[in-house]
Amino acid sequence: MNNFEDLQNKWQNQTTVSATDYGFKSLLKSVKAIEQKQQTGNVVLTITIIILVAFLLYVSGYKSTTFLLGIGLMIGSLVVRIAIELYSLKRLRSINFSKESNTFRNDLTSYYSFRKYTHFIITPLALVVYTVGFIVLLPLFEASLSHGFYIYILCSSVVFLVVFSVFLYKQIKIELNKLKQLQLDDEAINL
Amino acid sequence: MGSKEITYQKIYEENYSKVMRLCMGYTVGDESLAKDLTQETFIKVWQNLDGFRNESGLSTWIYRICVNTCLAEIRRARKKDKNLQIDNLQVSDSVDNATEKEDMLVRLYECINKLTSTNKAIILLELEGLPQLEISEIMGIKHEAIRTRIHRIKQQLTKCVHNE
Numbered sequence: 337m338n339n340f341e342d343l344q345n346k347w348q349n350q351t352t353v354s355a356t357d358y359g360f361k362s363l364l365k366s367v368k369a370i371e372q373k374q375q376t377g378n379v380v381l382t383i384t385i386i387i388l389v390a391f392l393l394y395v396s397g398y399k400s401t402t403f404l405l406g407i408g409l410m411i412g413s414l415v416v417r418i419a420i421e422l423y424s425l426k427r428l429r430s431i432n433f434s435k436e437s438n439t440f441r442n443d444l445t446s447y448y449s450f451r452k453y454t455h456f457i458i459t460p461l462a463l464v465v466y467t468v469g470f471i472v473l474l475p476l477f478e479a480s481l482s483h484g485f486y487i488y489i490l491c492s493s494v495v496f497l498v499v500f501s502v503f504l505y506k507q508i509k510i511e512l513n514k515l516k517q518l519q520l521d522d523e524a525i526n527l
Numbered sequence: 528m529g530s531k532e533i534t535y536q537k538i539y540e541e542n543y544s545k546v547m548r549l550c551m552g553y554t555v556g557d558e559s560l561a562k563d564l565t566q567e568t569f570i571k572v573w574q575n576l577d578g579f580r581n582e583s584g585l586s587t588w589i590y591r592i593c594v595n596t597c598l599a600e601i602r603r604a605r606k607k608d609k610n611l612q613i614d615n616l617q618v619s620d621s622v623d624n625a626t627e628k629e630d631m632l633v634r635l636y637e638c639i640n641k642l643t644s645t646n647k648a649i650i651l652l653e654l655e656g657l658p659q660l661e662i663s664e665i666m667g668i669k670h671e672a673i674r675t676r677i678h679r680i681k682q683q684l685t686k687c688v689h690n691e
Contacts, residue, residue: 347632350632355543435591436664440667441645
């Protein structure tokens with residue numbers, strides 16, 4: 337195996353970037369920024385929940401069943417979607433990167449399998465429920481808003497739906513590719 | 528700086544080069560992407576430092592984080608495969624045979640890239656000169672199985688580099 341030892345020698349002698357004081361300071365900055373970002377994220381989420389609850393309390397005074405049904409479907413689907421995203425994030429963060437690589441791979445595969453289930457069932461369902469809620473509200477919008485503003489709301493919601501669907505599609509594609517790659521590798525391990 | 532930060536700096540300085548080299552192997556010599564992965568690895572080191580219990584050696588622990596970080600970033604690395612950035616690889620050697628060695632290093636990177644990500648990790652650790660027992664602890668694969676596998680990958684890699 338002299339040939340391999342030769343390769344090993346070349347590998348170990350290649351010039352690589354070394355640690356610098358500046359690099360460490362920049363790393364420490366990133367570490368602190370991530371911790372700060374997580375705290376900011378929690379604050380933003382708390383504020384969002386407070387606004388949603390306040391809005392629900394505000395609209396609960398309305399006697400229109402159609403309005404309550406429409407708004408309930410829209411907010412309900414959003415809340416379910418946010419809750420699932422938060423649960424996913426929690427699950428992803430709980431994956432221990434210092435575990436043996438085999439166990440880590442299984443944890444990661446299980447996470448992406450869960451995401452696949454979310455993407456194929458819950459996300460489309462949430463999107464449909466959100467759209468239904470919006471459609472239920474349309475007659476009310478038409479009756480209470482000016483024609484121009486009604487058309488604007490109609491058009492912008494279609495644009496939003498298309499943009500959001502494209503964004504979701506891309507996200508799903510990335511995650512499914514990761515799962516596929518992990519499973520391909522898994523098959524190679526078991527050969 | 529607090530005591531955690533001082534320990535962290537020591538870990539960073541002592542392990543940066545080997546983590547970077549491993550990441551370079553994963554990214555087919557793309558230095559910029561390897562730097563990102565190295566940074567990501569050390570961020571995970573910081574986040575898990577309080578949980579480090581000396582059950583495995585520090586080096587084994589860091590290699591695990593590095594291998595797993597690279598594994599989690601498979602997609603990003605694969606996407607870059609189309610533009611292999613291995614033109615600027617350098618070997619510290621005399622000018623006479625440096626070019627020949629650099630060519631071989633480029634070929635080595637290309638051949639490593641043909642392996643599955645697990646085999647890639649195993650052979651990169653072997654190239655680093657880690658004992659096979661430590662590689663088996665990092666990968667979570669039995670020592671005997673690792674030994675057989677390393678033997679097979681070594682043969683594949685040597686053949687590939689020499690265009691056999």
